[in-house]
Amino acid sequence: MQVVALRTLRQFWERHAQSETPIKVWYSQVARADWRTPTDIKDQFGATVDFVGDNRVIFDLSGNKYRLVVRVSYSFKRVLVKFVGTHAEYDKIDAETV
16 A cells, blocks of 8 residues: 655654654555455454544554544555544544544
8 A cells, every 4th residue: 555644654753752663663564555445454453443434544553542544545555644643632633524
């Protein structure tokens, strides 16, 4: 999968240094993935993902310390980062519209 908006991830880990490793691990795993359906994501990440409308997926990183919201385009093999933040920051947004 092609991850769009690496810059957004980088800017976040520059502000939250402890998030750098979990974000880079996530990025590495996703870049090598070939998701065709939400089931493929669930099979790869298990209970650390949730699905909401508009093909959006919420990833819990670093023991749920950080949240990552992406929109997946299965047909174009792209993952667009819509939000990355702490759990507290995530609680203030609507994952379906961010």
